[in-house]
Amino acid sequence: MANSNLATYRNPTRNHSGGRTQKISKITPHEMAAIWSGRQCADYFAGTTRQASSNYCIGNGGDIAISVDEGNRAWTSSSEYNDQRAVTIEVSNSVCGGDWPVSPAAYNALVRLCADICKRNGINPAYNGAASGSITMHKMFASTACPGPYLTHKIVSGDLARDIKAAMGQGTAKPVSQQLYRIRKSWADVKSQIGAYKSLENAKKACGVGYSVFDKDGKAVYTPGGSAAKKWTQDCVLKVGDKVISVSCGIVAVPGTNSAVQGNLVNIPALGGMVPLSDVSEADDTGDGKKDDYLANTKSRVFLLQATVTKIISNDLVQLDRGYVVKTGPLMGLR
Numbered sequence: 001m002a003n004s005n006l007a008t009y010r011n012p013t014r015n016h017s018g019g020r021t022q023k024i025s026k027i028t029p030h031e032m033a034a035i036w037s038g039r040q041c042a043d044y045f046a047g048t049t050r051q052a053s054s055n056y057c058i059g060n061g062g063d064i065a066i067s068v069d070e071g072n073r074a075w076t077s078s079s080e081y082n083d084q085r086a087v088t089i090e091v092s093n094s095v096c097g098g099d100w101p102v103s104p105a106a107y108n109a110l111v112r113l114c115a116d117i118c119k120r121n122g123i124n125p126a127y128n129g130a131a132s133g134s135i136t137m138h139k140m141f142a143s144t145a146c147p148g149p150y151l152t153h154k155i156v157s158g159d160l161a162r163d164i165k166a167a168m169g170q171g172t173a174k175p176v177s178q179q180l181y182r183i184r185k186s187w188a189d190v191k192s193q194i195g196a197y198k199s200l201e202n203a204k205k206a207c208g209v210g211y212s213v214f215d216k217d218g219k220a221v222y223t224p225g226g227s228a229a230k231k232w233t234q235d236c237v238l239k240v241g242d243k244v245i246s247v248s249c250g251i252v253a254v255p256g257t258n259s260a261v262q263g264n265l266v267n268i269p270a271l272g273g274m275v276p277l278s279d280v281s282e283a284d285d286t287g288d289g290k291k292d293d294y295l296a297n298t299k300s301r302v303f304l305l306q307a308t309v310t311k312i313i314s315n316d317l318v319q320l321d322r323g324y325v326v327k328t329g330p331l332m333g334l335r
């Protein structure tokens with residue numbers, strides 16, 4: 001079975017199970033939790049006695065290295081089921097902490113590599129929230145934050161699947177014009193537009209009093225001398241359409257067990273009960289400097305990743321776009 005021609009380096013590790021027993025049918029992007037080149041990561045997997053590896057490693061600068069040949073089952077996702085079927089890809093972070101972002105170069109390399117894998121293996125890239133889908137996440141199978149908030153959002157929002165399809169020559173990439181920063185009196189007042197800039201800094205310089213700079217989604221990102229940028233605020237009256245995240249909340253063992261995690265759900269009483277693992281991230285490190293073990297530890301605190309309010313149920317209950325109802329107490333809206 002062939003590897004991707006996009007790889008520029010190969011350092012095979014012994015950390016794998018040999019040939020796959022299942023056809024390749026999915027892709028699992030992981031966060032490296034380090035700022036490395038792809039080569040450094042492949043070298044690490046080749047040299048470590050830790051039982052860890054991935055098929056590909058993508059560096060912060062966008063280089064692609066092979067650690068486990070595509071035809072072999074890597075040890076990446078804590079799941080025999082997944083790793084027999086998935087091409088696993090470690091992606092370097094650009095910052096270790098916060099949202100655990102990845103660089104544009106690394107993300108673009110991920111998109112190109114996934115497009116190549118999907119084409120060669122006849123995969124239709126799509127995230128459906130289930131292990132059976134063609135894009136999966138490590139945290140579906142283990143108590144881990146991997147692939148971290150940034151990549152989780154890219155995956156759950158459908159952005160990654162859409163970008164891969166565009167790179168495969170299917171679907172449509174975002175038109176370049178959508179990436180512009182527009183200067184208008186209000187987003188709705190299209191005729192008031194006095195300029196559109198690729199650079200936010202240039203847009204800010206050109207934006208006079210009475211105008212604001214709007215991003216591609218129509219959100220005001222700069223208003224000279226005007227109102228301060230909106231901040232995440234707790235205890236605000238929520239309405240349908242509000243974007244929300246939560247303050248950090250404790251996780252509590254499910255009654256009758258010694259774990260807060262049950263299947264793909266985690267018990268967060270402040271939010272009203274069981275919440276999908278894919279929708280939360282670690283709020284505070286549990287003390288070991290790693291973000292990989294927090295759900296195994298009921299002392300951990302987590303926060304709800306950004307969601308949109310779709311229905312007001314009562315004063316203290318709202319439904320989110322991801323389908324479930326949560327208590328409003330820990331929620332913060334932009335105000």
Ligand SMILES: [Zn+2]
Nearest residue numbers: 030031138146
């Ligand atoms: Zn992972």
